[in-house]
Amino acid sequence: MNEITLIQGLLLMIVVFICALDQQMEAFYWFRPMVVAFFSGIVLGDMELGIKAGAVAELSYLGLLTVGGTVPPDPLMAGFMTVVIAYTTGRGAETALGLSLPFALLAQWLGIFFNTAYSTVVRMCEKAAKAGDTGKFTRICYGAWFVKSGAMAIVAFLAAYGLQEPIQNFVNAFPTELVHGFEVAGNMLPAVGLGLLLMVMLNNQNIPYLFIGFFMATFTGVDNVLPIAMVAVAIAYIDYLYNQKMKAASAAAVAVDGGDDEDGI
Amino acid sequence: MNEITLIQGLLLMIVVFICALDQQMEAFYWFRPMVVAFFSGIVLGDMELGIKAGAVAELSYLGLLTVGGTVPPDPLMAGFMTVVIAYTTGRGAETALGLSLPFALLAQWLGIFFNTAYSTVVRMCEKAAKAGDTGKFTRICYGAWFVKSGAMAIVAFLAAYGLQEPIQNFVNAFPTELVHGFEVAGNMLPAVGLGLLLMVMLNNQNIPYLFIGFFMATFTGVDNVLPIAMVAVAIAYIDYLYNQKMKAASAAAVAVDGGDDEDGI
Amino acid sequence: MNEITLIQGLLLMIVVFICALDQQMEAFYWFRPMVVAFFSGIVLGDMELGIKAGAVAELSYLGLLTVGGTVPPDPLMAGFMTVVIAYTTGRGAETALGLSLPFALLAQWLGIFFNTAYSTVVRMCEKAAKAGDTGKFTRICYGAWFVKSGAMAIVAFLAAYGLQEPIQNFVNAFPTELVHGFEVAGNMLPAVGLGLLLMVMLNNQNIPYLFIGFFMATFTGVDNVLPIAMVAVAIAYIDYLYNQKMKAASAAAVAVDGGDDEDGI
Amino acid sequence: MASNYKITKSDLTKLGLYSVIEQIGFSFERMQALGFTCSMLPTIKKIYGDDKEQLADFMTKNMEFINTEMHMATFLMGLIVSMEEAGEDRTLICNIKNGLFGPLAGLGDAIFWFTLLPISAAICTSLAQDGSPLGPLLYIAIWFVSAISRIWFARLGYSLGTKAVSTISENANAITRAAGILGVMVVGGLIPTYITFAFGEGLTYGINEATVQSIFDNVMPNILPLGFVFLIYYLFKKKNMSVLAVILGIIVFGIAMSYLGWM
Amino acid sequence: MASNYKITKSDLTKLGLYSVIEQIGFSFERMQALGFTCSMLPTIKKIYGDDKEQLADFMTKNMEFINTEMHMATFLMGLIVSMEEAGEDRTLICNIKNGLFGPLAGLGDAIFWFTLLPISAAICTSLAQDGSPLGPLLYIAIWFVSAISRIWFARLGYSLGTKAVSTISENANAITRAAGILGVMVVGGLIPTYITFAFGEGLTYGINEATVQSIFDNVMPNILPLGFVFLIYYLFKKKNMSVLAVILGIIVFGIAMSYLGWM
Amino acid sequence: MASNYKITKSDLTKLGLYSVIEQIGFSFERMQALGFTCSMLPTIKKIYGDDKEQLADFMTKNMEFINTEMHMATFLMGLIVSMEEAGEDRTLICNIKNGLFGPLAGLGDAIFWFTLLPISAAICTSLAQDGSPLGPLLYIAIWFVSAISRIWFARLGYSLGTKAVSTISENANAITRAAGILGVMVVGGLIPTYITFAFGEGLTYGINEATVQSIFDNVMPNILPLGFVFLIYYLFKKKNMSVLAVILGIIVFGIAMSYLGWM
């Protein structure tokens, strides 16, 4: 059980601000739990906690992706609050991950609000565009970018610094079973991510490979996905070669026919 | 070393009768060693022995199938007598399995006898058929069914209850080497079943998959065939997809040609 | 640290002579380190050393092949000198393998010399050929064969018997780090062989199989290449069957076209 | 002449359940002819009522030789019932039946005898190894479901009707091929678990008294069971040895090994 | 009318780097339209200088709805710049953009979101497990390279130019298919490592007090996590449940299991 | 003009055995021309007896450049003998030989040098590891059989006769492809066993003094040997480095690592 000082709180706000800028870009992946928790841990003076909590949250939010413009429970806030809660309450990272969920949802709603409200920004840009004013166009975009990041940073500051006592009290009143229950759930949560990934990728043609990958991970000593990815690339490439050949065979049929037509005429 | 009482003997007879009814139907697989031995064990007051002996016999008779109307050494009698011999002589299930073989052969011959003799039943049914008498037709069939099952039950009763002393004496006179020899043979017998399965299934196209399955079982931690079957289904499905595509490619050739013919004419 | 007697030296010369005869034939593979080291070990009265050193050298020279008529560092001399140096200096086989390299290179140069010089033998044979003198032709060939083997044997004798003291002194002056360095290098040398094999075999079509083989060896309990070769044969055969089918599909296209042409005309 | 009676879903359920007796009265002469006919009688009587003539003709024509896998038999019954209901010519119906039962037997055997049986046996015997009743109980449950699934096969045959004929002949190859891959791969996977063929600790060689078995393990683990299965296969396939002879041979071999102290 | 200015290599480098802002100003109405347009402005100003008319037309036309994966966006920018430079009709350019961004999104997502992300996360979290900073540092490094690689995407788009259009549509299928195999197989491999779904030691059955979990392990190790993923998949796919509902359900389930002492 | 003498089975056996000398008298100028000719002389003398003219012509024409794999050489001899016996034109025979020896070399090398050699070496060195003579003895036995198998190659060449030419060119591709898959997969499997490339316990990093090697093991076991083989491959393929230079480089590297205490 530790307390977050005001200075730490403000530094954390800056961390979240920077990561939120990146979250809108999706460029450097500093918005991922792994990174934001690392920085937050450093600020809190317990880098190791930050690293471990970040790893746990990273895995759970692996499949909660923004793909297609959807807004999932917020990975930035989840990573951030997992460290903060683990730090202030002294609970393990799994439990803290479970308890960070309400904040991840809060940030999700904030994101949806901005994505809706920014229709006004579109209007402003349209005007600048018509005027051919590139400078103004750019400034408006940057403004929108910073405002959203700022909002996220303020929410983070409030949650981490302002709410620390209520959270501590709340969590301390928890019976062991409840805490353990959050851990159990935390261990299952990655299934949501994988389920979502499958939603997008799985089809009738590639389902057998799911089972092959599962078999490899279960029955060989692999404890890292890289070797499986390596074999997957190999298999995908073999499949590609076969498909090219079959395409060539079909094409041959058509070509033969084409040449034939000319003969016929 | 235990004795089988008359009541137990009669109950075993009923068990065999019921399982023999199922054996002719091949519907519920109660004729398999696993099930008949389970029931027999219960009757003998040693369910655990029945379960273990049934498992051993089940595996050995896995490939001795009736496929194509052939009559192999009888799995029902094998499972039954393995329990009975293990119970009365106190030997292990492997040894008992070896010693049950003569009875399995006896039951095989009984089966062949009935399958031959039932030409007379065919004659009787033909008459009923010509008369359009569905009731009589059905009764004849049921009669044939019960008679064969009854014969099997009587043989089982005699073997289990009637012969128990001679069998005990016979087995007790066995030198250790002989008993161990039966165990060794029992451990090899499943090869017969697998060899027979291969007789029917193996061909030039699928032989490579045999080695892949063998490799998987030998070199990964699998000790159950289900994961291998899972991968096998995956591979068979991938193969199916390729074949469909190749068929489509060939068909394209023909279709192209077909369309072409019309142009030509 | 042992000394090689004159008699042992002469016997080793005979061993090398015989193996060198085979090296020119490439028939019985007695020129491979595994075999020549085995015989040399027997002569030196330490068969076990010969076997172990031969195994180490065999693996290192696995890919240094003569394919296409090229002359690589000499496997015969490498296998031979690995045993000899291990025996005389008392160092381990890995170190001895490293130290045998200069001699393998010497023998390589000897081989290149003979392959160049034997243009004269070609001239002599041409004369015999024109005269239709089969006996002379054969004798010339045999002469060339024995001369080259004799030269190799003499070099081996000098290196093993004549140079043993200088080699001992040289090696004993070695600091531990240097000896260990040779071992480290010896453990890496097989990469040269595998790299050369890949030079000839690897192409865009089969590269995925390299990774599959690597995965199998790394993540299953296999410690022998045979099971992998077994699966490789299975996979190669499956690939062959697919390719035959695709060829048939393409051929169908052409055949269809062929038949069509006749209709058309 | 199409019948007046309309086959209901419940009729097909009953047909499926009742078809479990499809193999009673088995004889080498006609194989499953009796049970097959007998299974359909209650349903057929719904169509033709007490029309003795039709019933006699139906029974007589269906008493020809037939031999197929059980679930496929039920499927065929569904097919026949749909054609009877539609008033198709009965000779045609029987011809179709005769053309189909062979290929269907291959398909059904591949699925039920060669795949479901070894898999269920493997799972259940492993559960049973320490004497747990879960083993046989799960086994009974699996095959109970398999038996009950005939209801579905009856419905399938009925609803596909005559379309079934071409569909089956089109896809039979593909399904048989897939079943073959599955079955053969499972057999390959069963070899190391099912067959124990190893020389004992007592059989050694050389100076270090290394065991003979260690040589084989060095070359490839489980190479002896693998080779043994191929030997048996060879004896059946090329030497046409009988199952009985092979079994006796194995027993003699086992006893010999035991006396020699090699295993 | 082709422009007089010749785009240099350094221009494309700057375009690639600057394109990281491609998603700022995101709104549900136009998605990435703002950031996409904004990213290209410095380069476009080189082509048209202070020609307000051209710039206004360019900005207005590019403010249509667009949504694609980031690296693919940069690729598209390279393409657009090459066509602007060649003086192609701007309506045509925008049509091409509209036709491509969808398929390219699928391709990019498969590579970056579904493959690189889980792999890099797996490696880095395993490095991070004992608190080593190598984990997050490597993670940052990997994605830094990924961001920087946009320079290459900008160049690729520019150099392929209009040829790109047909090449992409030809190979999109093949690449998507390969990415699907890769991604799905990786997901299969992630299941046993990522998801812990096992009953506790306390949950036993029968006489011997064997654990319930041992039954599942006997049938197949990791069968519960596998089944659980398919359950979740089913809830999403067939029941259209929301992510939030599923997450809450899991939490409730976890707490219930904890109170029951089953997990 | 066909010969009067009929080649017997025993003639072919002798030809096969005697062909082991096919590579004696090797020179860069003509490669295997001398040994190849020499191997056939006893058989050819049976056909032409003491007809000096024929023998001189045969020897002279066969002294052209030839280089092929040994077993394939024997196969070619069988082919030539059958054509000589049939009285085909000798210039034609030599043309066929010249067309075939190249492709056959690729095929033979794939089978014997690239597949049989590493497999037999792997098995036998593993048997030899604890000093057991079984290793070299099995090795000698395997290659003895390989040498003896030339009898079969001689017969095959003779019996296929001219038909062989088209058959080979038709299937060469398929066989080479299969041999490539086999060989490359075996090489992949050899990497982890054959090559030791790992940093020592002494090389650590960070606060916890974790070994550097543990990082690589975490990313992927055996990733260093794998990468090393590709590095070597790259040096050969793209940098055209000589075998000698690479070997010396490795030795220098090993010694350096040893002095640094890194390995």
Ligand SMILES: OC[C@H]1O[C@H](O)[C@@H](O)[C@@H](O)[C@@H]1O
């Ligand atoms: O799906 C394409 C694309 O959609 C949105 O724009 C974002 O969520 C991106 O992360 C994603 O790549």
Ligand SMILES: OC[C@H]1O[C@H](O)[C@@H](O)[C@@H](O)[C@@H]1O
């Ligand atoms: O082979 C088809 C069929 O033949 C016989 O009727 C029986 O042995 C069945 O078990 C088998 O399915």
Ligand SMILES: OC[C@H]1O[C@H](O)[C@@H](O)[C@@H](O)[C@@H]1O
């Ligand atoms: O490459 C064909 C052939 O070339 C040379 O003659 C020798 O090195 C042989 O070992 C090799 O098989």
